Amino acid sequence: MVNTQLFQSQRGAMLPAALDTNNELAPAYAFSPRHQLAQLAATGCLRQTFYAQAQDQLDRVMTLAAEVDPAFVARTAVYARESGHMKDMPALLAAILAVRDLELLAQVFPRVIDSGKMLRNFVQILRSGAVGRKSLGTRPKKLVQRWLLEATEKQLLNAAVGNAPSLADVVKMVHPKPAEAWRAAWFAWLIGKPHDEAALPPATQALERFKRDATGEPPDVPFQMLTALGMTPAQWAQVARAGSWQMVRQNLNTFARHGVFEQPGMAKAIAAKLRDPQAVARARVLPYQLMSAFKAAGEAVPAVVQDALQDAMELAIGNVPSLHGRVVVCPDVSGSMRSSVTGWAGSATSTVRCVDVAALVAAAVLRKNRRARVLPFDFDVVDLRMNPRDSVMTNAQKLAGIGGGGTSCSAPLARLNRERAQVDLVILVSDNESWMDARRSGATATMREWETLKQRNPGARLVCIDIQPHATTQAAERADILNVGGFSDAVFEMIANFAEGRMGAGHWVGEIEAVTLGVQ
Known part of the structure; x- marks a missing residue:
């Protein structure tokens, strides 16, 4: 007679075995290379995080970009910039295209390199040698020249704030040849060469006058250009x-x-x-x-x-779109969520932590759906009464102030199953580094609890939002499970589309694949 405890019959779908491990060395499901790249691009910051060093993230992006086709790299760059509002990652992906596919780079350059800051990021990444070359090359150089020759005075002034490289370094590097007299005078002014001040555009002329006599009204230029003038x-x-x-x-x-x-x-x-x-x-x-x-x-x-x-x-x-039905939001409030959401950057480290963003998502959903439940968790569900009439900031601060223990992503699902709760949508906001509920073999505890919940709620859907870039998840991607990275407005829209069945095959990766290349 076989051991019926070991070989008991399971109801529902056969669950995939978790054959990979997360950063806590607990069983997890690995994303495909496309999904991993998308996850990094939409959430990555190329800085040290709780689990990853900046160099490790860079190495992973380079490896993943080599494994997927260049068109997906291009679409991911556009998505990360236009929907995720990222800076470092889209510039890095554009630089990778400068090595892999110049035609695709030309198609996405105006949409990804859409500011002076992005231009300087792109040039610095290329000249660093990190993507396999140290020179811009003919085509990238022409694209940089075009940006400089088409930018307005305001755009140029904004671009002139910052170093490594400075805009003056970029101009010296690519030698733009302007047709307008004002632009020629401006470039000469920028790099410290002789110029006719009367030919400078209005704001720059006003800046020069203010430098000589700082008693009048400050000019309309970036304030960083005025800080040393004793205002x-x-x-x-x-x-x-x-x-x-x-x-x-x-x-x-x-x-x-x-x-x-x-x-x-x-x-x-x-x-x-x-x-x-x-x-x-x-x-x-x-x-x-x-x-x-x-x-x-x-x-x-x-x-x-x-x-x-x-x-x-x-x-x-x-x-933020309203989410209808019986919605449950589960913010991770464990110890690892106390790290900065954009990674460690010395004195420039963001005061916003991963737990703050998780709490913000929960508070925002509660604000739009006052019947939603909020189940914060670390090693178990933390009982906390939420008032949907309180402000989003108040509820977010209340949530972020609790917890701090280990991580068990299955805990809120287990609570729902014990209650035999009726659920339409569960949103799990975490860094996916679950380990308190680790099993030695088979499916993760999260997948097992989700499958139990599905027996009771066949139409239920699960969204797992990964706050920081990781290569694994506790819930394998399938028709009723969406794994998405990031915390921009686009994520809320994506959740709503998924909940209403409006998202196509491939889920999040499918959204990126749907990005149209070329200038919009």
């Missing part, structure tokens, strides 16, 4: 008034240091800008950017401004 608090206030929505959000502590909020009416004026619905919409602001600004705001930033960031968060969440 008064009143002049700094003028800079804040003229700044874009994103610029103001990113520099609240700078304004506080320079006495802007002490100027009459400035605190209210900046608050009004931050909570302006049209400004928020134009800025295409991501909820996590608002969380970053809110968490980074020092004590010198007035309460009215901090409140405005919360108001802006509510506006940004208004763009």
Whole structure:
């Protein structure tokens, strides 16, 4: 007689064995090379994270890009830039195309290298030798020249802020030959060569006048070009008034240091800008950017401004699609989720942690579906009562303040099964590094619990959001399971499409494959 405990009959679909391991050496399912590349491109930061060194991530991207076809690399670069709003990874993928397929590079260059910062990133990656060459080459050089020759004065001034390389380095490298007199004078001004100041475009002329006499109104140039000129608090206030929505959000502590909020009416004026619905919409602001600004705001930033960031968060969440039915969100609050969401970068390390983003996703879903359940977990479910009427920021902070133990991704599913809960959609937000529920063989505990839940809820769907780039998951990809990386607005839209059955075969990788190449 066989051991019936060992060979008991299983209901439902045959579950795949977890033949790979995660960073905790626990059983897991490996993604395909395309999915791994997509995961890295949409969430990767080329910096040290809780589980990965920056060089390890770079090596993985290079290996994966060599395993997939160049067209998928090109589509991933476009997706990561336009939907994921990434910077380092799209520039790296564009640089890889400069070695692998110049025609594809030309098709995606304007969409991926869409700012001076991205241009400098692309040039630096190429000249570093990391992708197999140290020179730009004829075609990439012409693409860089075209950007320089078509950029507006404002774009050029913004691009001139920053080093390694500086825009002056790039100009010296590619030798653009402008047809307009103003552009020729501007390039000469940039690299310190003789030029006719009268031929410079208006903002640059104003900057030169301000350098000689800094008593008037500051010119409309990036404020970084003015910081060494000894501006008064009143002049700094003028800079804040003229700044874009994103610029103001990113520099609240700078304004506080320079006495802007002490100027009459400035605190209210900046608050009004931050909570302006049209400004928020134009800025295409991501909820996590608002969380970053809110968490980074020092004590010198007035309460009215901090409140405005919360108001802006509510506006940004208004763009998140509603998820209908019986929805359960499971944010991972374990110890590894305490690391910075964008990796370690010294003094520039983001104050937003992975757990903050997981909590933000949960709070956003609860805001749009007040009947949704939230089951935070570490080694087990953490019981926490959530008020859907509270602000998104308040609920996110409440969630992020709990937990800190080991990781068991199956715990919330096990809780639902013990309750025999009726469920339509489960959203698991984690770093996928489950180990408390590890099994020695067969399927992961997450897959086993999900299959049990499916017997009771045949139409249920599971979405696993990976906050940081990893090569494995606890839930194998299949028709009712979506594995997606990232935390941009595009993820919310993707969840809604998947929940409503509007997403095609291939799920997330299919979304990337659907990207149309060429200039839009």
